Amino acid sequence: MVGAERNLPYDRTAVSKGLMSGSDTIDEIGLAFPGELDDLDLILGHTAVSLDVERRRVTLDDGTALGFEVLFIATGSAAVWPASIPHLQGVHTLRTADDSMALCADLSDAKRVVVVGGGFIGAEVAAGIKSADVDVTMIVAGTVPLERALGREFGEEWAGVHREHGIDVRCGEYVASLSAEFDRVSAVVLSDGTSIDADVVVLGIGARPVTDWLHGSGLTLSDGVVCDENLMAAPGIYAIGDVAKWPHPKFGQLLRVEHWTNAHEQGTAAARHYLGVGGPFENVPYVWTDQFGYRIQVYGKTTAADLIHRVPSANPSVPRIVLYGSGSRLMAALGVDDPRSLLPLRRLIAQPDSWEHALSLVGS
């Protein structure tokens, strides 16, 4: 197993949660118990730089060539850092444990933090950093935070939750430039000319699948490694996790999913297929995010929805359940602190005529 990071495998979801806040250490978020990886040849801190499909060989950054009979490509995604944003001290992206620990150290005496991006990572980071003595501003390019992932309606409500907790949410804004004092960021200048003072800036503006090293390999690359229904990109070569794009039978299109559970399920499915005991891969995508003590959980694919049904909770500003439908189908279901209601809905997702059934389960 080759990995570019020097750390042993760890739970990446903690990077914007316990590791960033300092409540977890890198050892506490490890994915393997001591000794569990002893049977593997682990090559950490090295990057695969090319793949020769014909000769069944992966070459590493130090020139080592590794032969293989079967290859699992799990290079994930990398945080986007736009060319227009300079690499100043105090400016961070958040993808790895090292990123998280560097941010955590920088936050220790920060008073003004600007989070650029209102997707899952931006919203989670803003919520995690906000405290009585830290001012947090979240810059959102779209109309509301989380719009692309969870729709405008929910995003609008969730922007309200962020504002209630003291976050200055600015929508429809772009970063035009950064100001600096002695190589350290001092302010963020927005497209409308407004300048916001900042000790620390976190860029949460998306990720791209890590496929650079596969250019010229002959594999089909198109916003990820394109695979068949068994997650095979070529005979004996599988792609799994954030980097894999495969034809999802229920959603009828090529999907690439940047969620933790999907990576875990695809790893298992590809290994089972290689061992001859597994078939085509199909799942109900699942993601969760923790913000302000709430846990939002989402099953399915919200983006194709043209029907929305909201079930209120006891707190008027937060829904309990949101259903997303298209035609007569339930496409996705979101729950806030309500895992029990989501379970029967999960089974209905992408089934024919499931919308009415879902409505009858949740009431209004």
Ligand SMILES: Cc1cc2nc3c(=O)[nH]c(=O)nc-3n(C[C@H](O)[C@H](O)[C@H](O)COP(=O)(O)OP(=O)(O)OC[C@H]3O[C@@H](n4cnc5c(N)ncnc54)[C@H](O)[C@@H]3O)c2cc1C
């Ligand atoms: C901050 C953060 C918080 C998240 N929180 C949640 C959450 O709450 N819920 C949720 O569902 N999902 C969450 N996710 C998404 C989830 O972590 C990912 O979907 C999941 O980690 C994908 O796993 P993966 O194995 O495909 O890729 P990754 O976890 O990205 O692992 C890929 C590994 O491959 C290495 N690598 C890349 N290129 C090379 C190369 N050429 N050679 C060698 N090694 C290479 C990378 O360094 C990395 O270690 C979060 C992601 C981030 C960044």
